[in-house]
Amino acid sequence: MSFAPPVFALAPFALDWRRSRGRLFPEPASPTRGDFQRDRDRIIHSTAFRRLAHKTQVFVALEGDHFRTRLTHTMEVGQIARALARGLRLDEDLAETTALGHDLGHACFGHAGEEVLDECMAAFGGFDHNAQTLRIVTKLERRYAEWDGLNLCAETLEGLVKHNGPLLRPDGGPTSRYERSGISAYIMEFNGVVDLRLEEFASAEAQCAALADDIAYNAHDIDDGLRAGLFAPDDLREVPFTAALLDEIAARYPGLERSRLIHELTRRVITHLxxxxxxxxxxxxxxxxxxxxxxxAGAGAPVIAFSAAKWRDLQILREFLFTRMYRHSAVLPVWKKAQRIVRGLFAHFLARPEDMSEPWAGQAQARDEAGRARVVADYIAGMTDVYAAGQARRFLGETA
Known part of the structure; x- marks a missing residue:
C-alpha cells in the first residue's frame, strides 16, 4: 500500500509545498508528509521549542501556575494561525509552522531579558529575537547527523524572519523598523546563502501567523491580567471594543460569576478580532x-490585516495593558530583577567564559571579544527562566 500527503484545494495565491524552493541541504521527499508539515514537526521536536515551557510570556515568578508561558502562548498562536489559513484557503501547515517557530528566539524572562541582551550586545551587533530564531533553526540546534539547524524549507525561513513585514526597501536600505538598529548581521549573512527576499512581503501564511500573534497576546494578556488581579473587568470599559463585549455578556448572562465572565470576555475578544x-x-x-x-510578495502592503478601525481599538487596548499590566507595581520588581540577572550573567560569562557549560565555553574561549559576546548571548538567550535564576544564584549570589 502506498501513501501520499493529502492535497486540499488552495487559493491560487497560497504557497504549495509541492512547489517549495527547497532546503539548503536536499533531502528525499517523505511518502506521508508534505514539506511544510515536516518543518512543523521539526520545530515541535526541537530543544528550543521545549524550553518555551519554562520561559516567561509576561509574568515572572508571580504566584500561580495558570499564567501563559511562551509555550502556551505559542500553541494558542498556532491554533489561531491555522484557523485563519483555513478560512482563506491557505496552506495551514505553513501558517502553523511559522506560528510555532515565531518565538523560538526569545530570551529568558520575556521582553525584560531581550531588552537587556540587546543593550549588552549593542557594541557587537545587538540582539533581535527574530534573528535569534533564524540562528536557532539554521545553526544552534544540533540534532541531525548531516547538518546543523533544522534544515527548514526556504518558505518557512522567510516567514520566520519577515512575518512582520519586509526588512529592506526596494532601494536596498532598511525599512523604518530597522533604520535605528540596523538589520542583524546574521540575517544578512544567511541571506547570502539562502535568498530570503528581504525586500518582499512574507507569504499570506506567514502574515496569518503575525496577526494570530497579535490576537493571542492581546486576548490572553487580558485573561492573565484579570486572573492575576492586576485590573478588574469594569476597568476594561476604558477600551471601547472590550466595553461593548462586556455589555454583550452582561445582557446575555446577568450576574455571571467572575471566572466565567473572564473566559467569556477572552473568547469574545479572540472571535471579534x-x-x-x-x-x-x-x-x-x-x-x-x-x-x-x-x-x-509584491503587493506593497500586507494582505492579511486588521481593519483601520480595529487597529485603532487595539492601540487603545495596548496603552491600557502597558499601564495596568506591564508596568504594574506587582510586575515591575520582578521585571527589574530579571534584567539585573541577565545583565549580571552576561558580564560574568564574557569575563569568565569557562564558567559556561560545554560546548559554549570552548566556543567562546576560541573567539575574539565580539565572537565571544555572541556565544554568551546565544547561551543566555537559550536559558529558561529557572536555569537563568539558578546560574545567577551560583555565580552572582542572587537570591530568589
Missing part, C-alpha cells in the same frame, strides 16, 4: 485579485 481579520483580508484580496504567491 479573528472575524475582523477575515473581513478586512477578504476585502484586500478582492481588490488585489492575486493569482500567485508572487503577487502577495
Amino acid at each position: 479573528v472575524e475582523d481579520v477575515f473581513a478586512e483580508s477578504a476585502a484586500r484580496l478582492a481588490r488585489l485579485q492575486p493569482d500567485s504567491p508572487a503577487a502577495i
